[in-house]
Amino acid sequence: xxxxxxxxxxxxxxxxxxxxxxxxxxxxxxxxxxxxxxxxxxxxxxxxxxxxxxxxxxxxxxxxxxxxxxxxxxxxxxxxxxxxxxxxxxxxxxxxxxxxxxxxxxxxxxxxxxxxxxxxxxxxxxxxxxxxxxxxxxxxxxxxxxxxxxxxxxxxxxxxxxxxxxxxxxxxxxxxxxxxxxxxxxxxxxxxxxxxxxxxxxxxxxxxxxxxxxxxxxxxxxxxxxxxxxxxxxxxxxxxxxxxxxxxxxxxxxxxxxxxxxxxxxxxxxxxxx
Amino acid sequence: xxxxxxxxxxxxxxxxxxxxxxxxxxxxxxxxxxxxxxxxxxxxxxxxxxxxxxxxxxxxxxxxxxxxxxxxxxxxxxxxxxxxxxxxxxxxxxxxxxxxxxxxxxxxxxxxxxxxxxxxxxxxxxxxxxxxxxxxxxxxxxxxxxxxxxxxxxxxxxxxxxxxxxxxxxxxxxxxxxxxxxxxxxxxxxxxxxxxxxxxxxxxxxxxxxxxxxxxxxxxxxxxxxxxxxxxxxxxxxxxxxxxxxxxxxxxxxxxxxxxxxxxxxxxxxxxxxxxxxxxxxxxxxxxxxxx
Amino acid sequence: xxxxxxxxxxxxxxxxxxxxxxxxxxxxxxxxxxxxxxxxxxxxxxxxxxxxxxxxxxxxxxxxxxxxxxxxxxxxxxxxxxxxxxxxxxxxxxxxxxxxxxxxxxxxxxxxxxxxxxxxxxxxxxxxxxxxxxxxxxxxxxxxxxxxxxxxxxxxxxxxxxxxxxxxxxxxxxxxxxxxxxxxxxxxxxxxxxxxxxxxxxxxxxxxxxxxxxxxxxxxxxxxxxxxxxxxxxxxxxxxxxxxxxxxxxxxxxxxxxxxxxxxxxxxxxxxxxxxxxxxxxxxxxxxxxxxxxxxxxxxxxxxxxxxxxxxxxxxxxxxxxxxxxxxxxxxxxxxxxxxxxxxxx
Numbered sequence: 001x002x003x004x005x006x007x008x009x010x011x012x013x014x015x016x017x018x019x020x021x022x023x024x025x026x027x028x029x030x031x032x033x034x035x036x037x038x039x040x041x042x043x044x045x046x047x048x049x050x051x052x053x054x055x056x057x058x059x060x061x062x063x064x065x066x067x068x069x070x071x072x073x074x075x076x077x078x079x080x081x082x083x084x085x086x087x088x089x090x091x092x093x094x095x096x097x098x099x100x101x102x103x104x105x106x107x108x109x110x111x112x113x114x115x116x117x118x119x120x121x122x123x124x125x126x127x128x129x130x131x132x133x134x135x136x137x138x139x140x141x142x143x144x145x146x147x148x149x150x151x152x153x154x155x156x157x158x159x160x161x162x163x164x165x166x167x168x169x170x171x172x173x174x175x176x177x178x179x180x181x182x183x184x185x186x187x188x189x190x191x192x193x194x195x196x197x198x199x200x201x202x203x204x205x206x207x208x209x210x211x212x213x214x215x216x217x218x219x220x221x222x223x224x225x226x227x228x229x230x231x232x233x234x235x236x237x238x239x240x241x242x243x244x245x246x247x248x249x250x251x252x253x254x255x256x257x258x259x260x261x262x263x264x265x266x267x268x269x270x271x272x273x274x
Numbered sequence: 275x276x277x278x279x280x281x282x283x284x285x286x287x288x289x290x291x292x293x294x295x296x297x298x299x300x301x302x303x304x305x306x307x308x309x310x311x312x313x314x315x316x317x318x319x320x321x322x323x324x325x326x327x328x329x330x331x332x333x334x335x336x337x338x339x340x341x342x343x344x345x346x347x348x349x350x351x352x353x354x355x356x357x358x359x360x361x362x363x364x365x366x367x368x369x370x371x372x373x374x375x376x377x378x379x380x381x382x383x384x385x386x387x388x389x390x391x392x393x394x395x396x397x398x399x400x401x402x403x404x405x406x407x408x409x410x411x412x413x414x415x416x417x418x419x420x421x422x423x424x425x426x427x428x429x430x431x432x433x434x435x436x437x438x439x440x441x442x443x444x445x446x447x448x449x450x451x452x453x454x455x456x457x458x459x460x461x462x463x464x465x466x467x468x469x470x471x472x473x474x475x476x477x478x479x480x481x482x483x484x485x486x487x488x489x490x491x492x493x494x495x496x497x498x499x500x501x502x503x504x505x506x507x508x509x510x511x512x513x514x515x516x517x518x519x520x521x522x523x524x525x526x527x528x529x530x531x532x533x534x535x536x537x538x539x540x541x542x543x544x545x546x547x548x549x550x551x552x553x554x555x556x557x558x559x560x561x562x563x564x565x566x
Numbered sequence: 567x568x569x570x571x572x573x574x575x576x577x578x579x580x581x582x583x584x585x586x587x588x589x590x591x592x593x594x595x596x597x598x599x600x601x602x603x604x605x606x607x608x609x610x611x612x613x614x615x616x617x618x619x620x621x622x623x624x625x626x627x628x629x630x631x632x633x634x635x636x637x638x639x640x641x642x643x644x645x646x647x648x649x650x651x652x653x654x655x656x657x658x659x660x661x662x663x664x665x666x667x668x669x670x671x672x673x674x675x676x677x678x679x680x681x682x683x684x685x686x687x688x689x690x691x692x693x694x695x696x697x698x699x700x701x702x703x704x705x706x707x708x709x710x711x712x713x714x715x716x717x718x719x720x721x722x723x724x725x726x727x728x729x730x731x732x733x734x735x736x737x738x739x740x741x742x743x744x745x746x747x748x749x750x751x752x753x754x755x756x757x758x759x760x761x762x763x764x765x766x767x768x769x770x771x772x773x774x775x776x777x778x779x780x781x782x783x784x785x786x787x788x789x790x791x792x793x794x795x796x797x798x799x800x801x802x803x804x805x806x807x808x809x810x811x812x813x814x815x816x817x818x819x820x821x822x823x824x825x826x827x828x829x830x831x832x833x834x835x836x837x838x839x840x841x842x843x844x845x846x847x848x849x850x851x852x853x854x855x856x857x858x859x860x861x862x863x864x865x866x867x868x869x870x871x872x873x874x875x876x877x878x879x880x881x882x883x884x885x886x887x888x889x890x891x892x893x894x895x896x897x898x899x900x901x902x903x904x905x906x907x908x909x910x911x912x
Contacts, residue, residue, distance in 0.1 A: 079777075079780055098766050115759050120761045135576040378880060544699070
């Protein structure tokens with residue numbers, strides 16, 4: 001097994017994101033080692049999803065740089081980022097209700113396919129070949145792997161929540177991810193579903209060698225499976241490192257339990273306002 | 275260029291612009307309260323004109339009574355439409371609901387043709403005929419009456435929205451239907467009220483428009499110009515409907531006078547396209563923030 | 567009762583017509599389409615051609631509105647681009663009809679792309695109004711340009727194949743029906759590739775689609791292009807069919823007609839576009855039959871025909887949206903389900 005390499009695949013450097021006067025992210029810097037499972041944690045409203053949206057290219061940061069596989073993502077549009085291997089799932093499931101499970105998964109491959117309008121109209125040659133290859137790969141590598149054979153032709157709207165989350169993961173896997181960004185993969189799941197999902201995430205890392213970056217609230221799972229943890233609070237990184245080290249960090253405990261020092265909070269608010 | 279002629283053209287433009295603004299306000303009222311884009315507004319306006327004709331010429335009622343009855347007919351129609359066509363569509367996609375109003379428009383046109391035939395008709399004269407002069411510029415008396423009536427009704431609306439409880443209920447409903455409902459605002463009643471008020475207004479505007487230019491089953495095209503007005507102003511902005519109405523009235527009058535009548539529509543729609551490129555939500559419309 | 571579909575290859579599972587029954591029905595339909603012109607009267611051939619032209623255009627609009635979620639009230643205007651192009655080419659240059667049709671469709675597609683550009687920023691109703699604006703501008707252009715015959719419009723010679731004029735319903739049927747069938751097949755094919763999936767993704771959740779690697783503007787413009795290409799082709803066929811093209815040939819009401827057709831048939835399904843277009847084309851004829859039949863009893867029936875058509879048109883839109891929002895196709899699905907489960911009941 002390859003050790004969690006030291007080479008970062010994703011580097012976030014001094015990223016600033018503001019909505020009007022509200023600072024969602026300030027001076028956020030961290031990196032994700034290739035082949036690792038990195039978790040971003042923090043209380044509600046800490047800016048975790050904003051961070052994900054910035055990395056995906058949905059928000060444009062006011063300052064700072066994000067580098068992926070050694071190349072900058074500045075000015076790179078969201079679809080192009082996806083094509084380079086940034087795949088993600090969404091906090092509020094974003095499946096396409098008008099399509100079957102199979103089509104939702106296939107959709108993930110869009111950026112890697114070459115079929116053009118003319119090919120598509122005649123469905124011969126390239127279009128047919130690409131579709132058949134994709135179908136075979138989706139079936140054999142993704143659907144079997146995630147154990148969703150029984151629902152492949154189902155409409156996504158009819159599925160249970162846990163299964164929908166799994167289909168989202170499947171779609172992200174179809175994107176040929178170099179890094180897989182999971183936004184709260186087990187939120188709202190019961191114990192059993194959570195364990196299944198944790199197993200899938202570990203398997204993705206082991207079998208596909210994909211780097212994983214996830215936002216998660218379930219501390220048990222985060223501490224169990226991640227190699228590296230980044231803690232956000234009020235849009236700032238307050239700690240990062242090995243799970244065990246982060247767990248005992250005082251700033252982190254204060255963030256989760258509420259800081260005892262009122263003066264400290266006041267100072268921080270003044271600093272933000274300045 | 276003759277300054278007096280220009281002034282007269284602009285006055286006429288502002289006069290018809292006031293009617294656009296009035297109908298535009300009716301349109302915005304429905305949109306604000308129910309988020310329904312009512313493409314049948316032109317046909318409801320047309321129906322107002324025919325109802326007036328029916329009451330005044332058909333039943334021989336005095337003009338003022340016929341006007342009131344035409345407005346009441348519009349209100350009744352609004353109530354009926356909201357109850358029978360719009361409420362069942364609650365929660366459906368906006369496209370479906372706006373297609374329902376297109377269908378409604380078609381039904382109204384057919385009904386009017388069935389009752390009065392397809393040819394244009396004139397409304398009985400009921401407005402003063404003394405010419406109006408503003409400075410040296412002549413203004414057709416009917417246009418002047420139309421302008422004053424529209425201004426009064428719009429002012430009444432603005433006061434109603436600003437100062438009355440129903441105005442607050444409307445604003446709350448426009449902001450967030452669910453939240454308005456949960457604080458005890460009778461949202462279905464707001465829906466009904468908006469449709470009744472708007473359709474009554476449109477019917478009244480129809481009488482004014484018909485008195486100036488006559489009525490016909492194709493009079494609903496007026497609605498097309500109103501659509502331009504509210505899109506330019508921003509669908510959910512009453513101020514936008516006012517500015518847009520006057521603007522389109524002016525532009526149409528100037529285009530008609532200097533380029534020819536057939537240029538009216540193409541000039542306003544070109545203006546609309548250009549504006550949409552720069553401001554996709556109109557001059558005063560709310561830009562909704564998108565979330566993932 | 568059908569107990570299962572036992573497929574042994576992915577290709578079989580991805581086929582357009584995946585059961586023996588469906589394939590049988592398809593063959594039967596094709597045979598009927600071939601036999602029809604030999605047994606039908608010119609009146610029925612005329613109607614069949616009209617239906618086919620409307621199916622072609624409605625299918626195009628369905629790709630844009632039903633699948634990509636972009637409402638357009640400009641389908642008739644795009645048809646007029648195809649029709650005028652074909653007429654001008656036929657009159658001025660006399661080029662082969664197939665070439666004329668393609669050029670007309672291509673030009674319509676180019677204008678469609680132009681109209682579609684605001685769609686990145688402008689949504690929903692605002693976009694629908696932008697397409698109305700484009701229609702108004704095109705109408706103005708055609709009615710003021712000497713090349714397009716201004717308000718009088720153009721009369722054109724028929725299409726010719728090896729020197730034989732295609733000017734009778736019988737020969738026109740053989741031109742129009744195959745082209746329409748190919749167009750429908752093309753649309754169905756398109757929808758099982760990445761392009762079709764991207765359309766649906768843009769319709770369902772356009773912002774997350776972008777993060778999943780689907781370029782929004784390009785996808786929307788592709789949809790506009792293909793939809794107006796279909797409209798242009800249908801308009802070209804229309805021109806060869808009627809051989810007179812005037813500014814009033816393609817009013818805004820026709821754009822509403824196509825939107826109504828896909829609503830009544832079932833938005834976002836190929837079959838829905840077909841059923842809706844045929845149904846909406848035949849209803850006025852049905853009403854005419856009714857009026858003729860009523861005339862002995864009620865002499866004014868024929869004069870009431872036009873308003874009644876308008877009312878029925880509106881009532882169909884409203885009725886379907888309220889009572890059967892998924893359109894005729896849903897009725898068909900229910901019938902099919904009944905036979906799949908027979909002798910059991912749902």
